[in-house]
Amino acid sequence: MIKNTIKVLSAVTAFAACQNSDVEKVMEGHLGFELSHIDSSFSPCEDFFMFANAGWMQENPIPSTEARWGSFPILVQENNIKLKTLLEGLSQSDKKLSKGEWKQQLRDYYTSAMDSAKVEELGLTPLDEIFATIQKITDKQTLSSYLQTAVKEQLPKPFGMYVSTDSKNSEAYALYISQSGLGLPDRDYYFKDDEASLAIQKAYLELLTDLFSMMNKENPKEIAQQVYDLEKSIAGFHMNRRDQRKPELTYNKKTVEELSALIPSFDWQLVFGDLGVKVDSVIVRQPEYLVGLESLLNNTSADVWRNYFTWQTINQFSDYLPSKWVERHFAFYGVHLSGITEMKPRWKRSIEKLNGGFSETLGRLFAETYFSSESRSRVEKMVEDIRAVYRERIEENTWMSDRTKKLAIEKLNAFKYKIGYPDNWTDYSNIAIAADDLIGNRRRISAWQFADRLARLGKPVDKTEWFMGAHIVNAYYSPSFNEIVFPAGILQPPFFDPTADDAVNYGGIGGVIGHEFTHGFDDQGRKYNSFGNLTGWWTEEDSLRFSERAQRVIDFYGRLEPIDGYFVDGELTQGENIADIGGLTLAYHAYQKHISRTGARTIDGFTPEQRLFMGWAKVWQSHATDAYLRKQVLTDPHSPAMYRVNATVSMLPEFAETFGCTPQDPLVITEEERALIW
Numbered sequence: 161m162i163k164n165t166i167k168v169l170s171a172v173t174a175f176a177a178c179q180n181s182d183v184e185k186v187m188e189g190h191l192g193f194e195l196s197h198i199d200s201s202f203s204p205c206e207d208f209f210m211f212a213n214a215g216w217m218q219e220n221p222i223p224s225t226e227a228r229w230g231s232f233p234i235l236v237q238e239n240n241i242k243l244k245t246l247l248e249g250l251s252q253s254d255k256k257l258s259k260g261e262w263k264q265q266l267r268d269y270y271t272s273a274m275d276s277a278k279v280e281e282l283g284l285t286p287l288d289e290i291f292a293t294i295q296k297i298t299d300k301q302t303l304s305s306y307l308q309t310a311v312k313e314q315l316p317k318p319f320g321m322y323v324s325t326d327s328k329n330s331e332a333y334a335l336y337i338s339q340s341g342l343g344l345p346d347r348d349y350y351f352k353d354d355e356a357s358l359a360i361q362k363a364y365l366e367l368l369t370d371l372f373s374m375m376n377k378e379n380p381k382e383i384a385q386q387v388y389d390l391e392k393s394i395a396g397f398h399m400n401r402r403d404q405r406k407p408e409l410t411y412n413k414k415t416v417e418e419l420s421a422l423i424p425s426f427d428w429q430l431v432f433g434d435l436g437v438k439v440d441s442v443i444v445r446q447p448e449y450l451v452g453l454e455s456l457l458n459n460t461s462a463d464v465w466r467n468y469f470t471w472q473t474i475n476q477f478s479d480y481l482p483s484k485w486v487e488r489h490f491a492f493y494g495v496h497l498s499g500i501t502e503m504k505p506r507w508k509r510s511i512e513k514l515n516g517g518f519s520e521t522l523g524r525l526f527a528e529t530y531f532s533s534e535s536r537s538r539v540e541k542m543v544e545d546i547r548a549v550y551r552e553r554i555e556e557n558t559w560m561s562d563r564t565k566k567l568a569i570e571k572l573n574a575f576k577y578k579i580g581y582p583d584n585w586t587d588y589s590n591i592a593i594a595a596d597d598l599i600g601n602r603r604r605i606s607a608w609q610f611a612d613r614l615a616r617l618g619k620p621v622d623k624t625e626w627f628m629g630a631h632i633v634n635a636y637y638s639p640s641f642n643e644i645v646f647p648a649g650i651l652q653p654p655f656f657d658p659t660a661d662d663a664v665n666y667g668g669i670g671g672v673i674g675h676e677f678t679h680g681f682d683d684q685g686r687k688y689n690s691f692g693n694l695t696g697w698w699t700e701e702d703s704l705r706f707s708e709r710a711q712r713v714i715d716f717y718g719r720l721e722p723i724d725g726y727f728v729d730g731e732l733t734q735g736e737n738i739a740d741i742g743g744l745t746l747a748y749h750a751y752q753k754h755i756s757r758t759g760a761r762t763i764d765g766f767t768p769e770q771r772l773f774m775g776w777a778k779v780w781q782s783h784a785t786d787a788y789l790r791k792q793v794l795t796d797p798h799s800p801a802m803y804r805v806n807a808t809v810s811m812l813p814e815f816a817e818t819f820g821c822t823p824q825d826p827l828v829i830t831e832e833e834r835a836l837i838w
């Protein structure tokens with residue numbers, strides 16, 4: 161089935177190289193994708209994802225320790241192997257590291273995570289202090305005191321509290337309060353009644369029963385059911401994921417008095433006093449949730465709350481406990497919920513622990529060795545190319561008024577970017593990290609991080625801050641900072657390869673850059689202005705025209721069904737889909753601009769444009785377990801990988817033209833279906 165022939169492409173005319181190649185050096189390195197990954201039994205116009213990737217899928221089954229496998233997880237694994245070597249180097253080095261030095265902290269946290277003998281020896285004792293706090297809950301008063309401690313010490317609680325930029329004033333920090341408190345990934349998991357969902361609910365209840373039984377609780381089955389029922393009630397008050405995407409719904413500024421009126425059982429003045437913060441107002445993401453939580457605080461008995469917090473504590477620290485706890489937890493969350501059959505080796509799980517809380521420091525270790533300034537300048541160039549193309553496309557856009565266009569261009573010009581790793585590193589030196597205290601380390605880091613955020617209230621916003629470690633294989637757009645960020649972790653093959661052909665780099669990291677730019681103008685990002693403030697800068701008519709187009713995206717993706725009975729949620733995924741369509745369009749045209757300066761020719765039978773689309777398909781080269789796909793469509797705002805290729809390319813007339821597709825081909829859609837926004 162794997163063929164290296166690319167005859168199917170030969171009908172397409174090659175792009176003629178232009179003359180002024182003295183302007184820039186022609187970059188035609190190696191191809192950037194493997195011909196053996198192609199399966200030409202698929203036509204690119206019928207199923208481009210399979211055409212580009214089926215050969216790879218055949219040769220690369222999903223490993224038993226993974227729920228999905230492909231470009232992203234493979235690069236994550238490669239970065240983790242590099243980190244492992246660096247971390248082991250720290251342990252083996254003769255160099256003395258003093259307490260509080262960042263390398264000492266990384267070394268000792270990693271050591272504590274790797275020391276399985278110590279973890280087994282301690283059993284559940286590192287959690288005794290938390291359990292003792294929970295046991296003090298006997299009535300509403302003591303429940304309120306527990307919640308107060310839980311806020312400060314970052315213990316499990318049915319609401320979240322965090323400090324972030326005020327969405328309507330990007331120059332100030334605000335305190336946010338949000339819904340939380342579930343053990344299953346989303347509210348819908350408690351209410352869906354199809355066969356797979358019922359099986360998950362049953363297996364989850366069995367997990368709770370087993371864990372209570374392992375803790376020698378009396379009537380484990382009964383208390384598991386009570387905890388499950390409480391979670392289900394909490395879930396019933398949760399705002400669904402679709403509404404959570406609407407920034408205007410989740411921005412509810414309340415005075416402390418108004419907050420207290422929503423949930424009077426909880427003494428907020430006392431909590432803020434205890435935390436040492438002075439706030440006049442907070443932003444409540446889901447006010448109705450707090451009203452619902454108030455009724456649960458009043459109507460649920462103290463013993464059910466105690467059991468609920470006990471389970472939530474075990475859940476929060478599940479991977480920090482002796483193996484019998486880890487294994488029981490994995491049997492549900494890994495095997496049942498994600499379709500993974502074997503646990504990852506301890507070193508990988510240890511790096512994941514460092515990622516929670518010490519991600520920046522881990523990125524520092526990575527970036528020290530694995531990032532070059534040459535990569536930074538190449539990517540900067542691509543960012544500016546894409547910005548220029550976006551500007552032209554906004555100017556030529558036919559559905560926006562001149563007024564909104566002008567403001568959109570202002571916003572585009574104001575976009576900032578960060579590439580590689582932060583200029584400044586956070587000083588964590590006063591967090592005590594010990595080589596023999598895994599759970600203590602984790603708790604001290606969480607408490608420190610929370611206190612650090614609280615201390616920012618009332619101070620100017622630190623615009624140099626990164627929200628992702630430098631080793632992470634991902635990128636982001638921050639609406640409040642109006643900024644796109646590309647960590648060193650993703651600036652590697654197959655996303656970016658300085659030695660590869662430019663076409664695949666534009667299709668790879670170029671598409672990723674275009675995707676992040678487009679987030680600034682998707683259904684959420686467009687509501688923030690050039691200063692990063694949530695404000696209505698669109699005319700009503702332009703807003704309406706945007707929404708009409710977005711609706712086409714919602715409808716088109718909403719018809720896709722990766723698993724029987726489980727459809728892509730067109731509304732939940734619209735922002736990511738808009739970003740994919742816009743991102744690939746921008747990358748395509750930026751590449752056209754680029755080759756108009758440098759020239760380009762056909763390589764191995766592929767035209768430059770075909771190689772660009774192959775670059776995009778390579779980025780999304782992956783496959784996943786059914787359980788993963790089911791979870792993905794219920795909870796993830798990103799569409800499954802095959803649609804990020806096929807649905808995206810079918811939206812681009814440039815794709816059909818590049819591969820010579822005809823109107824009869826499956827990936828060629830009608831003009832009514834086409835949802836080109838940018």
Ligand SMILES: [Zn+2]
Pocket residue numbers: 675679736739
């Ligand atoms: Zn995105």
